[in-house]
Amino acid sequence: MNCNHDHDNSDYSRRDFLTKTTLGLGGLSLASMLNSENVFASNKLSNSNSLDLRLPHFVPKVKRVIYLFQSGAPSQLDLFDYKPTLNKMQGQELPASVFGEQRLTGMTAGQNSFPLAGSLFNFNQHGNSGAWVSDLMPNVSKISDELCFIKSMHTDAINHDPAVSLLQTGSQLPGRPSIGSWLSYGLGTDNKNLPGFVVLITKDKYGQPLYSRSWGNGFLPSQHQGVQFRSGKNPVLYLDNPPGVTKQLREEQLDYLSKMQQDKHGDIGDPEILSRISQYEMAFRMQTSVPDVMDLSKEPDSIFEMYGEDSRKPGTFAANCLLARRLIEKDVKFVQLYHQGWDHHGDLPKNIKTQCKETDQPTAALIKDLKQRGLLEDTLVIWGGEFGRTNYSQGQLTETNYARDHHPACFTIFMAGAGIKKGITYGQTDEFGYNIIENPVHVHDFQATLMHLMGIDHEKFTFKFQGRRFRLTDVHGKVVKDILA
């Protein structure tokens, strides 16, 4: 849906005509003077959009991204942000001076007491970098020298959906384009047979719901929305031909449909029709490219062992990690995995173990696999949730059990790969793991940094919609230069 182009029966509205003739035609004639060979040739090129936008702004460090999104918000205090003070003060009240004016959710706002809950899990320093990782992540801890931990992430939202929206689209309110869509729109796709933005979701996980608008295109042309690849017979729904329809028949049908759509576009000039045509064409090409990329039968056993036994079961996080690597090898620009089930309002020690068992080994294996194939030279892997969890227990604190509520004031993510420093920990929280005391990184700063790594100045990359130029980072965001390699 693109409201800038509400036209009737002509390619150009009055407004378009005036804009184009005052500046547009002048620019056009300038272009023809500078490059007399072919001014309009860019329309034929696959990268035409990024050429028109003059992107990337500078030489990118990162060409592709895998974002392992841990939906529900994993507890940083039980995984990476080691706070022995909490164990020492186990059961004592969270001091008011630390609590400050932090907003609470409805789930704990009514609690009479906020007993500090130390982690039940052992922490150790790992690798040359001495990064703290708990025993819950034995495989990730082994590759900690490849990782860049940011312990000072913070967000504005206190509930899941606004927080996920903020992280994925730069706004708590639904409707803005997601990071992957911005990148697909701005940089185009390097493999014309696959979409530039693919989403993989772990099967049969529950918890906080995921909405497809988290990978939606918002107001950007719709071919830039994330395409969800599912496990099972039909990875992309409705992609296969129905029984009895041959490839040739489908091709003829699409050719004719394309002609009709071109005619319609000639009538009303809605650019969304062009998006639709390109999507049909992409879908047709995907009929061969998707089965090829989803076919794991040629992967050797050693690879399955590396990612864990789960990786043989389609739809698991492990299998999706393996798929992510295959998509990256094929130059898909942005692969986003979603793994639900981190929202531990009850029985945290038990539940977090299951979550870690499902994700620890595949995450580490993915990073190692990318590294040995040389893909980590221009790929960035991001692991993280939408916010953190509280240092006090939600509900009753016992010796063997506790739970943690939402905590937007600090959380930990880690990254690995191109353009960022390896084996560092950036930012610091106080000894209670409640407030940030050093180098805070807001969600918008993280997004600005991600764009920077892709060669984009986040302040210059805009899209005009409803009379306003929009950015992923809205009017915020500062590139975190300290972590850049």
Add this chain to the structure above:
Amino acid sequence: MIGLDLTQFLGRLHPLLVHLPIGFILLALIFELKRFRGKGSNFNFLQITWFIAFLSSLFSALMGWLLAQNGHYIDTELTPHQYTGILLVLFSCVGWILRIKNIRLPSFFSQINNFIVLVLLIIVGHLGGSLTHGSDYLTKYAPDFIKLKFEKQKNYKTFEELPIDSVFVFKELVQPLLNEKCIACHNNEISRGGLNMSTVEGIQKGGKSGAAFTGQNLNKSLIFKRISYSQENEKFMPPTGVPFSFHEIQLIQWWIQEGANYTAALSEFAFTPYIKALLLKQYGLDTRAKSWVEKVKLDPLPDSVFIALENANFSWRTLSQSNPLLDVRFQGDKLPTEALSLLETYAPYITWLNLSGCEVKDSDLKVIAKLKNLTRLNLQQNPIRARDLVSLKTLTHIEILNLHSTLVNQDVFEVLKAIPSLKKVFLWNTRVSANAVLKNKAAFPQTEFISEL
């Protein structure tokens, strides 16, 4: 100091007093015009006017001489004002003499004298004004078209195309600043305070009060102290003219803190982020380590090239909007010879090349070896042997070579010794064992080998 104070007190009357002779000289000149002269009745009046003009100019010249004793003026600027001032006094005296009754010379003489006095008056007045108010006083707020004619733009020398190991910090960055601000009073002829800054030896020697610069010690670097005082301070330098700008002081401070080395090149210095930005902005000196792709400067390719690349089944991308170098990947299973010769046509532009899994052969590598600006080469999943790589030694800028899942064996190390620019080589899933990598690591201090993890 009483004596000096008194001379300064009187001296400072000079700028005040000078307006008196200006007025009287102008008055005299106006009445010299014929139309104001009656039949000689005004003769006496002219004589008196000239006399007062002469007397007041003599006094103000004396005051000026006293003022010049404070040494705050730059000699090259002061001397012309001094001499023309003295001349003006003399010629106004001549004007007076010419109008004394009993001296009767042809009017021709007095006309010439009047003209000389007028010209001198303008010159002396302007030079004096420039001394007091600064040379840009008149033009500072002038409309642009006037301003551009008169004002010399402050231009720092730019070094954009120079590598930073051939920029000498003292000679090319610090000394020009000193020459601009200090050398007028601290040179071979006049070395105020015993400091001669026209030579490096002179600067190293320092002045009467102490060392000009002491490495890593700002307190013992008198020049730094004097230029960074408050401008109100008696000892502030330079005493007249435009002071050192904040950036210039920062640059000198950094040079001192880095050891005040007179001969070192920029590449031998350590930088703070501020200095990095300063060098980049004021001098166009980019101290960030630059990769080869940022150094190569080529004209952008026309779109027809990209169409040809796409028709040959390459995906492509220019590195950035301002960098026309190409990142190219072959998208098929088998690389045809024609496709490679297309790349050869645009050889200098190809810098990142991905030819994974498309049956690259020995003969193909010979063509690839001609892509002289190649920095990343992905050859994984091809039937390549170690000896095929010999031809790649012509690639002097290659940094990343991906050979995973190829047929290379441990001979590869011998071959790669000929390519010292390599930073990373990927050897996973080849015939090179992890042991062989360990054994050969020492011979490649600059190169990282990635095999089994």
